[in-house]
Amino acid sequence: MSVVQRPKEAYLSVFAYRMAPREEFFTRGHRACQGCGPALGLRHIMKAAGRDTIVVNATGCMEIISSPYPYTSWAVPWIHVAFENAAAVASGIDAAIKALQRKGRLPKKKINILALAGDGGTADIGLQALSGMLARGHNVTYICYDNEAYMNTGVQGSSATPFGASTTTTPAGRVSFGAGYWKKNVAAIAAAHDVPYVATACPSYPLDLIRKVRRSFELEGPAYIHLFAVCPTGWGTPPELTIRMGRLAVETGIFPLYEVEYGRYKLTIDFPQGLRPVEDYLKLQRRYRHLTPEIVQQIQERVTAEYERLKKMEKVTQE
């Protein structure tokens, strides 16, 4: 069995700003909340994507906060059409660029097409369009910034809301412990399309995020990146803990970082010494504060099992 090469621990844990491109294409002045995970992630995503990028943004937090006419935070061409169709609009742009370059009406240079949507716009209403785009093989990187509910409209539950989380439509109550379903695994659904590249990433590991976005554009064909995006407003966490929350999600195994390149799974970071207990992560958040030890135990068992399954996938596909 081959030994999986993982990035150096230091590379993942440290963020030296000089190691990231200086240029900003998602610029300051936007109206995101303090400690917004998606906005932080987006800044790094755009550093990685660079100048020759067209962004298709689904309706959602990042669209609303970045484009209140006559202001814009975008230094690259950017289009917003609707909620569920970022993948579809991106498909059209990909087709147009292919046709126009072939016909000599556009110069032949590589243009990165980036579709961007939240978890509602991806796991729920946009899933069909995403599947279509992946299946057709468009040369598009689709990034879902997952803050685990419809945050822009007031913290309503999505199918990416985790088990036990209290949202305004999955509220904890006298007879309910919050969301009674397990989070939909969209990265696995994307990987099932046999696309060249699928990855999970988190703004708490910025250089890893930048590397993954770059990799997605290097490979010809569709790519899907699932970005874990802490939402202090919706989760009830202090804004200054956003980076730590992302770290904890990874270190507890709640949100493992991995890549699937041409079907081969690879954990970005593993914890041979064992995962932290999920409680370390859950207890810092208002949305989980109603959880009983039994529910926490249920979550722990699920997380452990899922993590083991992922490691098996890595073993099986790397062989």
Place this chain on the structure above:
Amino acid sequence: MAKRTGIEVSIAIAEAARQANVDVVSAYPITPQTHIVEHLAQLVADGDLDAEYITVESEHTAMSACVGASAAGARVFTSTSSQGLALMNEIVYLASSLRTPVVMALANRSLSGPISIWNDHSDVMNERDTGWISIFANNGQEAYDLTLMAFRIGEDRRVMLPVMINFDGFILTHVIEPMYIFDDEEIADFIPPYEPVCVLDTDNPITMGPVGVPDVYTEAKKQQEIAIRESRPIIEEVFEEFAQRYGRRYEPVETYKADDAEIVLLAQGSVIEAAEVAVDLLREQGRKVGAVELRLWRPFPFDALREVLCGTSIKQVVVLDRCISFGGPIGPVLSEVRSALYLEKDRPMVVGVVAGLGGRDISLEEYVEMFDVGEECLRTGKDSGEETDLVRIVGLRE
């Protein structure tokens, strides 16, 4: 020179898209669909059309991809009907508000339920206020000609709006008609390459589709309203140039034996040609009848319609709607015609009938019956009030 050949209308429309040298075709096959998109797919597969054909997974995506491709600077075409159009609806609005000049061939078919794949106008009437230029063809030749003209109209820098060409599903789409199909070189310079105004260009980044806060939304809508209203002279300019070049003349409102008519039937689409047969029959009997075709649906040709109907020999208009406005003013065409004439002093009476829903044929006798309805109104002097507000369906089995 164009040869007159027998060709299926759907194929002719696909040929029009090919002759316009479209860059991107995005269409879903089951809407119900027509041979238009199948033929285009074959043209691309054979290398006869250099375009990207996107095999989308839904109508919603079909229109979304059209908007994206158009925003990236491509000439785009799609085709749909009935349920598919209803599913597209959300993005149909966005295509016009983002000023993407998509051309859509719309084979008019009824909306479910009950499920029906046959012809009426309920699909397009659902899109009445989407901000698209909407034009009706009443035969295959017109559908072909208007599809070609749609690119010129929509992509004109003074317009920049999407255009839908309406033609009746099955009645036109699935029949073979004798038609003049242009030689490619004959039509080539009528449709110059598309030059977009605003485009997603990495050298000149722009933000498209930003948030319209209450401070700006109203003004954005006003601009859109001005844009479609001001497209009217350009539409006529294109009609005129087409007539000069190729000899076939189109008008926003067209008439048949209406000059000295007292009663006219006003309709849209293929029923007009059948109504003309009824007009001829009644004329032989000495009745002063005619037909009026409302070709241009959006922008609504108020002046042209008033010119035809007001201060002329016409005393009674019978509006034939191919769709019911449930619980409302019978049908959308009746409602619009009445409101267009409301302020006119010397105006005819207007009464509405509904017929030809969900593929129900309209017989010659039934057209005669429609003129009889007009005559009865004219005799009694009633064009409003309880009786005339009832949805009167001609050809209803009782």
